[in-house]
Amino acid sequence: MRCACASPPARAARCPEACASTDDPRGQGTPVRYRGSFFGVEKRGRDAMRLLHTMLRVGDLERSLAFYTEVLGMTLLRRKDYPDGRFTLAFVGYGDEAHNSVLELTHNWDKPAYELGTGYGHIALEVEDIYQACEDIRSRGGRIVREPGPMKHGSRVLAFVEDPDGYRIELLSPV
Structure with a gap:
């Protein structure tokens, strides 16, 4: 088994056993899942970028932090106010930022609401x-807007x- 963080070597020192094998015996392109994280980072070829x-x-912000931490079980990783710019950044996730992709919640102090528009789709979380x-x-x-059931034209269960x-x-249910 090879650690997904093993390249470059400096990264392996930070993550000696935190990640799963990148072996894919079925050749299915199975994503690497870091232990305890819904947001696994997939590494292929060069290790030049990660999400x-x-x-x-x-x-x-307080309402959103309550939702993501109390309802979805994420952890508040860091928070910082920027008084000169009149905004606050809060980062939440299921694991540390060194090994996991996280959500940045940006609160502009003078803007009470936003329109989502038609470009935003969704964020996906895998749950057991x-x-x-x-x-x-x-x-x-929390508000469930689509109850669990099979995906249209597929068999994976989603909500x-x-x-x-x-x-x-x-x-999403596991594959």
Whole structure:
């Protein structure tokens, strides 16, 4: 088994056992999943780039932080106010930023709401038990906007939840 972080060697020192094998005996292009993370980083060939974060603009930072930490179970990784620019950045995720992609929640102090437009689709999270995940999210005050069921024209089970700003988050059962 080869660690997905093993190249370059300096990265392997930071991650001696935190990641799964990149072996793919079936040749299916199976993504690497870091232990304890829904956001695994896939490495192929050169190790030149990786996805760091996705930014969402939010109207009420405290409400959004409560949703992502209390309803979806993410951890607040860091938060910083920028008084001169009148904005705050908060980063949330399922693991540290060194090994995981995270969400950046940007709150512009003078902008209470945003229009989502037609370009935004969704963020996707893989969950072990989609039915239990939906019940847990609902019991914590989350809004399920599509109950668990098979994907159209497919067999994978999915559901959708909506955050306080209307961003949709897709929940997917494992492949």
